[in-house]
Amino acid sequence: MDFLTILQILDSSVRLAVPLLLACLAGLYSERAGIFDIGLEGKMLAAAFASAAIAYVSGSVWIGLLAGIAASMALSIVHGLASITFRGNQLISGVAINFLAAGLTVVVAQNWFKQGGRTPTLEGPARFSEITLPFADALSGIPVLGPLYAEVISGHTIIAYVAFLFVPLTWWILFRTRFGLRLRAVGENPAAVDTAGISVIWLRYSAILICGVLCGLAGAYLATALQAGFTKDMSAGRGFIALAALIFAKWRPVPALYATLLFGFLAAVATRFQTINIGTFRVPVAFTESLPYILTVVILAGFVGKAIPPRAGGAPYVKER
Amino acid sequence: MTLMQKFLGAAAGIALSAGAALAEPAIIFDLGGKFDKSFNEAAFNGATRWAEETGESFREIELQSDAQREQALRRFAEAGSNPIVMAGFAFATALGEVAGDYPDTSFVIIDMVVDAPNVRSVVFNEHEGSYLVGYMAAQASKNNTVGFIGGMDIPLIRKFACGYAQGAKAANPDTKVIANMTGTTPAAWNDPVKGGELTRAQISQGADVVYAAAGGTGVGVLQTAADEGILSIGVDSNQNYLHPGKVLTSMTKRVDNAVYNAFKDGPGLETGFNVMGLANDGVGYAMDDNNASLVSGEMEATVEAIKAKIVGGEISVHDYTSDESCPALSF
Numbered sequence: 299m300d301f302l303t304i305l306q307i308l309d310s311s312v313r314l315a316v317p318l319l320l321a322c323l324a325g326l327y328s329e330r331a332g333i334f335d336i337g338l339e340g341k342m343l344a345a346a347f348a349s350a351a352i353a354y355v356s357g358s359v360w361i362g363l364l365a366g367i368a369a370s371m372a373l374s375i376v377h378g379l380a381s382i383t384f385r386g387n388q389l390i391s392g393v394a395i396n397f398l399a400a401g402l403t404v405v406v407a408q409n410w411f412k413q414g415g416r417t418p419t420l421e422g423p424a425r426f427s428e429i430t431l432p433f434a435d436a437l438s439g440i441p442v443l444g445p446l447y448a449e450v451i452s453g454h455t456i457i458a459y460v461a462f463l464f465v466p467l468t469w470w471i472l473f474r475t476r477f478g479l480r481l482r483a484v485g486e487n488p489a490a491v492d493t494a495g496i497s498v499i500w501l502r503y504s505a506i507l508i509c510g511v512l513c514g515l516a517g518a519y520l521a522t523a524l525q526a527g528f529t530k531d532m533s534a535g536r537g538f539i540a541l542a543a544l545i546f547a548k549w550r551p552v553p554a555l556y557a558t559l560l561f562g563f564l565a566a567v568a569t570r571f572q573t574i575n576i577g578t579f580r581v582p583v584a585f586t587e588s589l590p591y592i593l594t595v596v597i598l599a600g601f602v603g604k605a606i607p608p609r610a611g612g613a614p615y616v617k618e619r
Numbered sequence: 620m621t622l623m624q625k626f627l628g629a630a631a632g633i634a635l636s637a638g639a640a641l642a643e644p645a646i647i648f649d650l651g652g653k654f655d656k657s658f659n660e661a662a663f664n665g666a667t668r669w670a671e672e673t674g675e676s677f678r679e680i681e682l683q684s685d686a687q688r689e690q691a692l693r694r695f696a697e698a699g700s701n702p703i704v705m706a707g708f709a710f711a712t713a714l715g716e717v718a719g720d721y722p723d724t725s726f727v728i729i730d731m732v733v734d735a736p737n738v739r740s741v742v743f744n745e746h747e748g749s750y751l752v753g754y755m756a757a758q759a760s761k762n763n764t765v766g767f768i769g770g771m772d773i774p775l776i777r778k779f780a781c782g783y784a785q786g787a788k789a790a791n792p793d794t795k796v797i798a799n800m801t802g803t804t805p806a807a808w809n810d811p812v813k814g815g816e817l818t819r820a821q822i823s824q825g826a827d828v829v830y831a832a833a834g835g836t837g838v839g840v841l842q843t844a845a846d847e848g849i850l851s852i853g854v855d856s857n858q859n860y861l862h863p864g865k866v867l868t869s870m871t872k873r874v875d876n877a878v879y880n881a882f883k884d885g886p887g888l889e890t891g892f893n894v895m896g897l898a899n900d901g902v903g904y905a906m907d908d909n910n911a912s913l914v915s916g917e918m919e920a921t922v923e924a925i926k927a928k929i930v931g932g933e934i935s936v937h938d939y940t941s942d943e944s945c946p947a948l949s950f
Contacts, residue, residue, distance in 0.1 A: 414652065414653065414660065419842070525842060527842075531806070532810070534812065569817050584803045
């Protein structure tokens with residue numbers, strides 16, 4: 299395996315990791331505030347559809363992006379109403395959102411564009427284009443680091459860079475601001491937060507709204523940056539892999555970056571090599587593809603440290619009378 | 620218990636009365652969905668053409684999960700639909716269960732063989748059509764490297780890949796064929812993002828023509844190929860129009876004709892084995908205004924000559940499904 303192949307695999311890893319990273323951080327905000335969210339998949343899908351549809355109609359990808367975020371936030375509010383305001387079961391609400399998004403996107407797309415549940419192909423300004431970072435060409439002459447910068451770090455879309463910026467930002471918000479402290483507290487012990495005179499309801503709603511924004515970015519990335527339009531079920535289980543990554547990262551932002559990059563890397567390797575030969579042993583591609591799930595099970599089983607979810611997660615908060 | 624029986628009785632009664640009144644043909648689409656721009660859409664087009672020509676109507680259902688196959692079949696059979704056409708290999712097990720229970724209903728399964736007296740099994744010689752587009756791909760390739768991207772890893776898709784590789788190697792023995800499958804679950808038919816990523820991976824290995832036999836995933840393959848400035852080959856339906864001037868050709872599989880014929884033959888259709896190949900235009904390659912500039916007259920003439928040789932039996936294309944192996948490609 300030569301250096302160029304490694305660079306191409308790393309480049310592909312970054313592209314595949316971005317939607318996972320965004321969805322993983324989205325889940326992180328929500329679950330740290332005590333709201334389990336298995337509706338990440340559905341929100342991504344809804345955002346992918348809304349961003350592609352509006353980008354096509356308006357001709358501007360930025361308006362599309364806003365529409366995608368709005369669609370994802372709308373589903374977040376549905377989740378919030380069901381699980382925060384009406385104290386319903388968070389898992390059931392999440393499942394419902396996944397079903398709702400999977401069905402509704404196709405029905406609306408078919409009715410709107412008559413192209414069989416997909417949006418027309420996006421062109422030109424209706425898509426995010428790849429950005430070449432400054433000096434990428436000039437520096438590519440430097441051995442090892444130059445091509446690494448030009449191939450792997452440069453040449454992604456704006457959403458990819460925003461996604462990576464969200465990692466330190468999330469760390470700062472969660473661990474260095476008052477809002478973050480309260481957000482984490484509301485996921486561990488909402489009664490204590492309530493006693494301190496801070497609204498549990500408001501905190502949880504703001505957490506799921508942030509979750510909506512991030513899922514919206516992830517969905518828009520799929521439909522308007524990686525691809526040029528929405529197709530049925532195009533999120534293809536990435537929301538669930540993001541949840542696995544969240545457990546893998548033990549609900550912390552920086553490990554979330556590493557976990558999603560690892561999962562992206564595994565997907566990229568599976569994409570590049572159908573079979574890997576280790577000595578005389580042949581590793582089938584299905585094994586590489588299932589590694590993220592196997593690793594998550596290993597983590598959950600407690601072999602590599604313990605993954606403890608936020609303590610108040612999954613339970614609706616009932617104010618003491 | 621009695622209440623349950625009443626319900627069942629009532630349901631059956633409604634179903635029977637509805638069936639007696641209608642007795643229209645039915646079609647069941649596979650998980651890729653009716654408008655996948657490919658296999659299922661071709662089936663739908665065939666059914667629509669029949670409906671437009673005869674002015675009659677047909678019943679249809681799009682499956683959402685594997686578990687619905689037998690249920691959908693039984694529902695249509697109970698309702699008196701005849702014939703019932705299934706678009707997809709995956710119905711074989713369900714049909715094997717159901718066919719015996721409804722001896723008076725004719726079933727048509729596409730892409731698979733089910734041995735029952737009331738079943739017509741339509742199979743296509745995809746390896747022959749793929750051989751032709753593989754031949755064209757190798758002619759059009761400048762790097763002597765062509766790619767293949769399959770959907771779900773099943774023998775049928777390997778049959779496409781194998782024919783393609785044989786054609787490419789026949790045109791130029793030095794041609795390198797890179798073959799990838801999108802996945803091993805039905806989700807592999809609907810993952811354009813992964814299709815695009817596979818295309819990029821093949822481009823980085825030197826491929827400058829890629830052939831997608833991957834249902835909805837193929838849309839992503841064709842898109843990425845167009846973005847990166849290489850040629851692609853569509854499948855099942857004529858997909859040349861998706862990116863004019865960037866799709867070399869499409870391997871057409873006339874699923875629409877299979878459905879149309881079945882509907883036209885009606886309830887008493889001839890059952891048994893039905894092979895659609897190059898000879899009876901069951902498979903072929905698509906030429907239209909969108910790819911006229913890509914395929915030179917010389918190229919087309921060569922391919923026509925090859926086609927005649929296959930039809931005449933001078934060239935025999937190996938069928939992967941006959942012995943689960945491929946001489947031109949290792950999986």
